[in-house]
Each structure stands twice: as structure tokens, then as C-alpha cells.
Amino acid sequence: MELIQHKDSPRFVIVNEKDNVAVVVNDNGIAKGRKFESGLKAVDNIPQAHKVALCDISKDDVVIRYGQVIGRAANSIEKGSWVKENNLIMPESPTLDNLPTGDAVQGKESSLEGYTFEGFKNEDGTVGTRNLLGITTTVQCVKGVLEHVIERIRKELLPKYPNVDGVVGLTHSYGCGVAINAKDSDIPIRTVANLSRNPNLAGEPLVIGLGCEKLQPEQIRSEVLTTNSTGKSNFYKLQDSTSGFAGMMEDILEMAEIRLQALNLRKRKPCPLSELVVGMQCGGSDSFSGITANPLLGFASDLMVRAGATVMFSEVTEVRDAVALLTSRCENKTIAEALVKELAWYDQYLAQGETDRSANTTPGNKAGGLSNIVEKALGSIAKSGSCSISDVIGPGERIKNKGLVFCATPASDFICGTLQLAAGMNLHVFTTGRGTPYGLAMAPVVKVSSRTELAERWPDLIDIDAGQIANGQKTIEKMGWELFHYYLDVASGRERTWAEQHKIYNDLVLFNPAPVT
Numbered sequence: 001m002e003l004i005q006h007k008d009s010p011r012f013v014i015v016n017e018k019d020n021v022a023v024v025v026n027d028n029g030i031a032k033g034r035k036f037e038s039g040l041k042a043v044d045n046i047p048q049a050h051k052v053a054l055c056d057i058s059k060d061d062v063v064i065r066y067g068q069v070i071g072r073a074a075n076s077i078e079k080g081s082w083v084k085e086n087n088l089i090m091p092e093s094p095t096l097d098n099l100p101t102g103d104a105v106q107g108k109e110s111s112l113e114g115y116t117f118e119g120f121k122n123e124d125g126t127v128g129t130r131n132l133l134g135i136t137t138t139v140q141c142v143k144g145v146l147e148h149v150i151e152r153i154r155k156e157l158l159p160k161y162p163n164v165d166g167v168v169g170l171t172h173s174y175g176c177g178v179a180i181n182a183k184d185s186d187i188p189i190r191t192v193a194n195l196s197r198n199p200n201l202a203g204e205p206l207v208i209g210l211g212c213e214k215l216q217p218e219q220i221r222s223e224v225l226t227t228n229s230t231g232k233s234n235f236y237k238l239q240d241s242t243s244g245f246a247g248m249m250e251d252i253l254e255m256a257e258i259r260l261q262a263l264n265l266r267k268r269k270p271c272p273l274s275e276l277v278v279g280m281q282c283g284g285s286d287s288f289s290g291i292t293a294n295p296l297l298g299f300a301s302d303l304m305v306r307a308g309a310t311v312m313f314s315e316v317t318e319v320r321d322a323v324a325l326l327t328s329r330c331e332n333k334t335i336a337e338a339l340v341k342e343l344a345w346y347d348q349y350l351a352q353g354e355t356d357r358s359a360n361t362t363p364g365n366k367a368g369g370l371s372n373i374v375e376k377a378l379g380s381i382a383k384s385g386s387c388s389i390s391d392v393i394g395p396g397e398r399i400k401n402k403g404l405v406f407c408a409t410p411a412s413d414f415i416c417g418t419l420q421l422a423a424g425m426n427l428h429v430f431t432t433g434r435g436t437p438y439g440l441a442m443a444p445v446v447k448v449s450s451r452t453e454l455a456e457r458w459p460d461l462i463d464i465d466a467g468q469i470a471n472g473q474k475t476i477e478k479m480g481w482e483l484f485h486y487y488l489d490v491a492s493g494r495e496r497t498w499a500e501q502h503k504i505y506n507d508l509v510l511f512n513p514a515p516v517t
């Protein structure tokens, strides 16, 4: 990547030497008539993060960014002009047949030894980065009561148990009025089940149900119906209350206190990085996401994988156009086939709604300089770094193998976050260009801005400013190591992210492609 380092003069970034467009860096864009250091003159006013043509591009010629074709010129494009959505004809979605497998897998990367983090060891072998009381639910009907209970737990019980980081209600819209055995209903059901197994909940949540719902507790956790280590059940159904709302509250508070006593005895202990599960995501992306924040995550992801951790990337519609770049990084043919199967399933799912992956890009993405989903996808997959892909899991499934894992989820921020939590994520990292206050109650969320301008406007929401890479202040390598150490500090509870400090939490949102009744 070429950086031009004078802060006030017109600057652009070229990602790949084959590119015939570059991205404008300056905060307020570039005015028509101004010259870049290379001698290129802007012939339009070009906003920050938008593309400038580096040469004359004839009608129908390819427009190249990241060394890949992001479209064909819809009209002739003059050197120095602003290249935007209506100048580009988007390529067809690439076929899922005859894709390369394994040819970009390099020899095993050298392992990084000696790194640990301080976590809470669970009986099932997983490790929490936080020590949370989780209360999961079988149906939306219980949500109102649960909110009252949680409020009382926070006020009356938590102050007595200082080693417990908080209480989380796993509420959702599923359970009642669903076609429980319908095709694809296994996705929301296994998501609810696996959310309750998240390592940050110590593996033993309470479960609250109503009683008459389609989703019964044994479909989530059969063990909740038996007695736990204290001789009590972890399951309570509201329809069993003999004294109304007040009785429900007292019964659940009593169950919660027993769990809090056990959770409070837990202490952080040094753990190998193999017990860290990092979920990566982007939201509110702009053209810089693929130049600064996502490559930064990619560098840190390679370090984490080499140190033995599991790192997930997701968002099917944002990898679909880069499928060949990913199948060629799958460790073997079986993993590549699993990737193609997930993408094909998603193509079908979108086709049922008479749409395709191009529905992904948002008005904010376009205002941020991303002309189409091809350009967005090429920037999005930069998060995955360069390590080989060691596994692919479906939506709502739990991770099985360590290393770099593709977790096939929708790109919707909270659905992706929910599914990564179900997969076993205990640390989340989220890149943003346009800005979002996104956060999750079940795992710390590290927020990385793609631009310094955003980090300066939102100093109490953005944890890491990757804009320093475009400014030439830091290299990706230097910031990548800093991010790696920050992950370990956050995982160990030595650092609290802004979303945690402010307690900014999005809802859990299930992915339910099955019918409701």
C-alpha cells in the first residue's frame, strides 16, 4: 500500500499496484482543480473515502480496486474524476462451480508461543472472559417478568457478589407461534440452545419458560430439567407460580441467588490463547474499512491464530463475491465444499425473496464511497487476514475446530453478533467507518474506526483508531501488534471497552428462516 504523508495536501491511497482507482484520504475531500502529489489533478469535487480515476478508463473497460475487478465503466471516465456507483456496471455474482481449493494455503504459519490471558475456567473446558449470570428463555412471553427480575437482581443481589460482572437476560422473539418442526427451524432452536452455552455464562444458565410454548426447555438444554450441583432445578416456568407475579419474582430471585453464590467463588486464572474465541464483524462500513480497519483486524487475526486462538469471520453476502479468494485458502476440499454449501444455501434463501447479494449495500455504505457489494466484499474479507481457513460452521452452530473459522451468518450486525455468541465467542471486535454505538451484553465489544475523523468525534465510543494507518502515523504491523495485546487486556478484564463502560447493548436477534404460524 502506498501512503502519501503530507497531512494537508491532497492525498489518496492505492491498495494494489494493478488498481486504476485510488481512495481520497483528506477529511473534507478534494476540491476540483487541486493536484495530488503524483501530479494527478482532480477534475471533480471528490468527497473523502471516494474513488478517483488514476487514468482515463474507456466505456466497458474494467475498474480495478484491491487488484480485483469491481465493475466495468458505464461511460468513459476521465483521469482525475470521481468514480461512483452510476459509473460502474456491477459484475455478475461469481459461479459456485469449479472453484479453486487450497492453492493459496501456505505452509503452516510459525506458532507464537508464550501468550496467555486471565479467564474464568468453565466445567465444560471453555473459558469466560467475563463472569456473567445468564438467564435464558424459551419464549418471548416471559420477557416482561424477566426484565423486572433482572432489575431487582441488579439492585438487591449483585452488590453482594462483587466477582460477578453482571446479569444478562437472553430474551428473543422465538418460541410461540412457530412451526417448530419446519425446514430450517433447527437454526433458531440451536441458536437459543448454544447461546445458553456461551463461555461467558459459565456454562450453567437459569432457564425461564412460560409453560405452553412450542419451544420446550428440553429442546434447549435437557440438563436444566434435572437438579444441578446445589440440588435445585435451573428451570422455572411462570405457569407454575401459585401466587401471581410477586410469586414469580420471589421464585426466580431465589434461583438467581443460588447461582450468584457459585459464580462469586470463581477467580480469573492464566489460560492459553486456545481458549479465546474472537468474533469479527463490520458495520456501517465505508471505503476506508477495507484499507485501514479490516486489514488491521486481518493482521491481528493472523497473530491470534498463530498463538492458538480461534478467530471467526462471517457475513455471507459480504464474502459471496470473493468466494474464489476464500475457497483457495481452505485447508482442504471438505472445508471448501462446506463453504460453498453455506453460500449456495444463502443464494437460495435470498432468491426466495426475489433478491440477491446486491441488496446488502446501504445508503451509508454508498455515501462512504462503496459503490457496490463487490467492492464492499473485497474490503470486508480483509478482516480474515492471510491464514488458511480451518473450518466452516452454519448459523447457530458451535465452533468445533480452532484457527480461522468462517461462521456463515447474515451481515445484519445484531444477527451476526448473536450467531457468533452462539458459536462460542468470548471476545468481539467490530469495525466501522460511518460509526455505530453497537454493543453486546454477553461479550466485550472492541470498536475500531476506519477513519481518524470518526474517532475524534466519538472519543468515548471508539476504542481503536485505525485511521492512523491512512494518515501514515502507524503501520498496519505496529497497530496489529497493539491490537493483539489490547485483545488480551480486554479478555483478561484489565481493560473495559467503551460499550462495556457505558453498558450499550443491542438485543439478541435470532436468524429464523423458517415459517411462523
Ligand code: CA
Pocket (backbone or CB within 6 Å): 281, 282, 283, 315, 411, 412, 413, 416
Ligand atoms: Ca455487519
